[in-house]
Amino acid sequence: ELKVEQNPLFLSMQxxxxxxxxCNYSTTSDRLYWYRQDPGKSxxxxxxxxxxxxxxxxxxxxxxxxxxxxxxxxxxxxAVHDLSAxxxxxxxxxxxxxxxxxxxxxxxxxx
Amino acid sequence: xxxxxxxxxxxxxxxxxSMTLQCTQDMNHNYMYWYRQDPGMGxxxxxxSVGAGITDxxxxxxxxxxxxxxxxxxxLRLELAAPSQTSVYFCASSYSLGQGAKLSGYTFGSGTRLxxx
Numbered sequence: 105e106l107k108v109e110q111n112p113l114f115l116s117m118q119x120x121x122x123x124x125x126x127c128n129y130s131t132t133s134d135r136l137y138w139y140r141q142d143p144g145k146s147x148x149x150x151x152x153x154x155x156x157x158x159x160x161x162x163x164x165x166x167x168x169x170x171x172x173x174x175x176x177x178x179x180x181x182x183a184v185h186d187l188s189a190x191x192x193x194x195x196x197x198x199x200x201x202x203x204x205x206x207x208x209x210x211x212x213x214x215x
Numbered sequence: 216x217x218x219x220x221x222x223x224x225x226x227x228x229x230x231x232x233s234m235t236l237q238c239t240q241d242m243n244h245n246y247m248y249w250y251r252q253d254p255g256m257g258x259x260x261x262x263x264s265v266g267a268g269i270t271d272x273x274x275x276x277x278x279x280x281x282x283x284x285x286x287x288x289x290x291l292r293l294e295l296a297a298p299s300q301t302s303v304y305f306c307a308s309s310y311s312l313g314q315g316a317k318l319s320g321y322t323f324g325s326g327t328r329l330x331x332x
Contacts (some may be wrong), residue, residue, distance in 0.1 A: 147323045149221040192257060205257040
């Protein structure tokens with residue numbers, strides 16, 4: 105069974121600080137996705153990482169992928185309150201295009 | 216461009232009742248999915264489809280049925296609602312490798328919040 109683990113599950117941080125969310129997965133995959141979910145809302149695609157060493161940045165968020173370590177990170181730089189949300193990573197097998205989601209990291213940025 | 220449209224947004228069912236959650240996409244995606252999200256949890260795959268006429272079970276299919284008669288529509292049916300099916304249901308769609316498009320991940324609908332009492 106493919107497992108996707110995120111840590112931390114809950115993160116409370118002050119505005120202006122930096123932090124990293126980790127996503128580990130248990131099977132060979134070279135595609136990883138990050139999503140954001142605001143309370144009561146749907147999931148919004150943030151990043152699509154398609155190869156080993158891929159790095160993508162959007163504003164204060166940067167995602168990277170190390171397929172050999174089966175690890176992706178989502179780095180937050182100088183957090184602002186608007187980044188408060190739950191962040192999910194998802195991995196797919198190489199066949200079937202079926203995604204497996206992590207349990208999510210609930211981020212609260214405190215002013 | 217509407218993307219993925221789910222209806223209804225909210226529904227309360229009594230135990231034993233049946234209902235169909237509707238999902239339509241207008242992006243010509245081959246692949247469609249149904250997930251459920253329980254409070255404070257990640258998403259669990261219920262069923263998925265790789266094209267019209269083809270469906271397959273995910274991690275938690277018991278108590279649900281699906282059909283895929285067209286590329287656009289992928290309804291989810293609950294036959295005998297149980298309290299354990301109280302959840303938020305998300306429909307999603309995606310390109311497949313065969314469509315030759317950039318792998319852009321899933322596009323999600325806005326969700327259906329279902330309560331079974």
